[in-house]
Amino acid sequence: MASSKPAFFFSATQSVDDRLGAAFTFIWANYAGLREFWWQVRGFKQQFPELHIKEVEKKFLSGLPIPGGIDFKKAFLNSDWAAHEQEFSKWLIFECCTLYEGWAEKVCHDLFSKSKRDSHAKSLQFPFVDAANPGYKSVITDANSQVSTFMQQELLPTLKASKLNCWDQMDAHLTAYSYFKKCRNSIIHSDGLCTQSILDLQVKIALEQSKKPSPFKNNFSLPVQVLNQKITFDLRDCILFGTIARKLICTLDAALSVASKSEVVMENRLRNLSSKKDKWKSLPSDPLRYEQRIHRMLSAAKIPEPQNLVNFIGWMKGKKLI
Structure with missing residues (x-):
C-alpha cells in the first residue's frame, strides 16, 4: 500500500482528522506557554511584592506587540492553575464539537438531497435509542438504501480495518459525545x-x-456534577473526548463509504483530477510504470488503497476515467 494514500474515504474526514491534530498541537502549545508565563509572573510578584501590577506587566510585555490587553491580576495572580485547566477543557470541547458538526454537515451535503442534509447531520450526533429515535442508524440506513458492491469489495475492507473503528461500540461512544455536546451547549x-x-x-x-x-x-x-451548579471538567476527560470524536468520524466514514452515492463521489474526484492535468490522461505502456501511475493518481485524488488494483483499473476504464 502506498503510504501517501489516506486512511479515510471522504474528503471531509481527511480534512477534519488533520485539523484535529493541528488544533491539539496549537492548544498544547498555548497550555505550555501559559503555564510557564503563569509561574514566572507569580514568582516575580512574590520576589517583588511592592511593585505595582503595571510595573509587572511592563517587565514581561515590554517590546512585545500584543493585539489585545491582558488582565495580569486575573490571569496570573488571582487565578490558580485549576481555573485555567477548566478553560482549556472548554476549548477542547468546543473545538471537537465544532469539527464533528462541520464534518457531519459536509458528508451529508455529499450524500443527501437538500431536504435531508440538516436533519441527517443532527442525527449523526446521537446514539440509537429506539425506532422513534434511531439517531445515526437512520442516516446509515438511508445512505445505504442503495449500496455499491464495488465500494464494498474494494474500499470497505481497508477503511473498516482502522484501529480507530468503533462500530461495535458506536452507541456508547455517541453517548459520550452527547454528554460533552450538552455541556458545550450549556x-x-x-x-x-x-x-x-x-x-x-x-x-x-x-x-x-x-x-x-x-x-x-x-x-x-x-x-461529580450538581444540578443547576457550574459544570466542572477533568482535563484528561476532555482529551479522551477528542479521541472519541475522531473514532466516531472514522467509523462513520467507513459505514457511509459503501453507498452508491459514495461511488459517484469517488468518480467525480478522479474525473476532476484528470481534467486538471494532462499527465493523468496519457498513461505509459510499460505495465509496471502503468500501475505506478495509477497508484500516484489514487494518491493525488486521496483515494484509499483498493483491495485489488486490477479490479480498480477495470472500474476506472468502465467509467472512462483512463
Whole structure:
C-alpha cells in the first residue's frame, strides 16, 4: 500500500482528522506557554511584592506587540492553575464539537438531497435509542438504501480495518459525545450550569464503562456534577473526548463509504483530477510504470488503497476515467 494514500474515504474526514491534530498541537502549545508565563509572573510578584501590577506587566510585555490587553491580576495572580485547566477543557470541547458538526454537515451535503442534509447531520450526533429515535442508524440506513458492491469489495475492507473503528461500540461512544455536546451547549446557552439531561447522560456513561470490558479504551473520570451548579471538567476527560470524536468520524466514514452515492463521489474526484492535468490522461505502456501511475493518481485524488488494483483499473476504464 502506498503510504501517501489516506486512511479515510471522504474528503471531509481527511480534512477534519488533520485539523484535529493541528488544533491539539496549537492548544498544547498555548497550555505550555501559559503555564510557564503563569509561574514566572507569580514568582516575580512574590520576589517583588511592592511593585505595582503595571510595573509587572511592563517587565514581561515590554517590546512585545500584543493585539489585545491582558488582565495580569486575573490571569496570573488571582487565578490558580485549576481555573485555567477548566478553560482549556472548554476549548477542547468546543473545538471537537465544532469539527464533528462541520464534518457531519459536509458528508451529508455529499450524500443527501437538500431536504435531508440538516436533519441527517443532527442525527449523526446521537446514539440509537429506539425506532422513534434511531439517531445515526437512520442516516446509515438511508445512505445505504442503495449500496455499491464495488465500494464494498474494494474500499470497505481497508477503511473498516482502522484501529480507530468503533462500530461495535458506536452507541456508547455517541453517548459520550452527547454528554460533552450538552455541556458545550450549556456553556453557550445556560452559563455553564448543569442540567438534568447532562446528569442523565453522565449516568449512562458510567453504566457503559462499568461493563466488562469497557467500550472505551480509557474510561472517563466524570467529576461529580450538581444540578443547576457550574459544570466542572477533568482535563484528561476532555482529551479522551477528542479521541472519541475522531473514532466516531472514522467509523462513520467507513459505514457511509459503501453507498452508491459514495461511488459517484469517488468518480467525480478522479474525473476532476484528470481534467486538471494532462499527465493523468496519457498513461505509459510499460505495465509496471502503468500501475505506478495509477497508484500516484489514487494518491493525488486521496483515494484509499483498493483491495485489488486490477479490479480498480477495470472500474476506472468502465467509467472512462483512463
